[in-house]
Amino acid sequence: MKKLIIATKNQGKAKEFAALFSPLGYEFLTMLDLEDAKDVEETGTTFEANAILKAEALCEQFNTMVIADDSGLIIDALDGRPGVYSARYAGEAKSDEANIDKVLAELEDVPAEERTARFYCALAIAAPGKETMTVAGTVEGIITSARQGENGFGYDPIFYVPSLERTMAQLQSSEKNAISHRANALKNLQAELHHFS
Template sequence: MYKEIFIATQNKGKVAEFDAFFQKKGLKVKSLLDLEEEIDVVEDGDTFEENAIKKAKTISEIINRPVLADDSGLSVDALNGEPGIYSARYAGAEKDDEANNKKLLKELEDVESKERSARFICVLAVCFPGGEVKTVTGECKGRITQQPQGSHGFGYDPLFYLPQLNKTMAELTREEKNKLSHRADALIQLNKLWDKWVEDETDLKR
């Protein structure tokens, strides 16, 4: 059986997060940073799920190893789900957090506080070589504030308010965020299904 899994990212923070999870499963975590060749997958799907599946499948076929890929972003109800898959480049290709936040506030300037509901969404896709891609989805519900609050985190965190804590994501400690974020929820869903997925994969190889 496989002893390692590749994470489709060059983000060391993400790698560390997944390493903590997969260590408990007896798997060594590697990432795109460990590959000699550079693999660039064009994320041209219409949904988070399509993008995550494409990344996992494409990279797994190239390196012939189990691969986990994720795609995530912000969905605002009053904007029909925007910025969605374009969350990182909402205000332009430069992926500028401050510009993205300013655009979001501009788009919502005439929307009342109670109508500013939103969700952070994270889809994890796992592809075993020769197998089908399996996915789980995590989410974190909140509301978009009228102005940025807090200095931690990144992206839309200063605008994403959590009513149950009376804080924005950017006002949480890393430990607090890691317990309730959309990625944390996706990992909870993954944990519920992982052993079954591995069992199914083993059966296929028999």
């Protein structure tokens, strides 16, 4: 089995990575499995920069291949916010509910046709002795005016996917994994993994 570390403590993300990576024959650990994993400060101004910071720090610490992601919500009417601050948009406590409330409040007077948005995911892959590489994936949607659905995490309850006529939180995980920004980034990563194995 090929080993790798997924640089996340987010159980929702860990599950999505597991579903996408297990079929490729990888055995992996997340930061929830590694007691001494460094907490890497996300000081980058882009998703790519933050993903690289995390991947390289953990690759150096554990001397093994690491995949790190940084992802978030980009809302056109908010000039791209919350962007790289998606997880802590409403404050350092990183509350999904508070973040959603803040976005809905900021979009209160914005008509439906101007509520276009996308989820963006940058993945960085770092391995000992190799040059770190990044890939990205997106999924387009519209921000709803109220929460819909119980599945997923983060901004999923207010992110409506027009092609499926449901929010991300109304999708089964298999449906979400087929179209999500993370899935699209992973597809792009799969094409590049041969450089690292």
